[in-house]
Amino acid sequence: MKVTETFDIERILALNEEEINSLTFKELMQLIDMIKNYFISSELDIEKQIELYAKAILLLTRAREKLIAIKKQKEEIDKKYEDFLKSVEE
Template identity: 65%
Template sequence: MKSEEITVDKVLELKEADIEKLTFKELMDIIETIKGYFISTELDIEKQVVLYSKAITLLTKAREKLITIKKEKEEIDRKYEEFLKNVEEQ
């Protein structure tokens, strides 16, 4: 989802399965868009609450993805350290 395509209605229509497919960057772009809507426009209170809830869901998913990426990096670093240790022992 490109940032120029993001509207409040599109954000509100996002389902859990849609959110799951988004990249970390896409999640952050949508969160920034939501932030912009809160700062620059007057949404009715009901829409604000739903949008806030959606933002929390998006932030949670972004955090999960970040944790996964960190674990993957740590595993790559561990394998690299093993490789270096094996090379040095030879």
């Protein structure tokens, strides 16, 4: 999925939790960037701004969760590799 081609602000606001959870880290960051750019380039009414702000926080939270999971996965791989090296050296 190409987030930048298929999403506009209304589509971002309509995302539900399941859809957000299915996005990759890269897609989440693209959507966050789109929201940031929209804030910079347009004058929104305060109601729309708060909706976008809330959605951005949800997207950032999910991106952080994914990043933490990836970090843990990398640490596990590194540990397995260290264990392998120790077994080879012995």
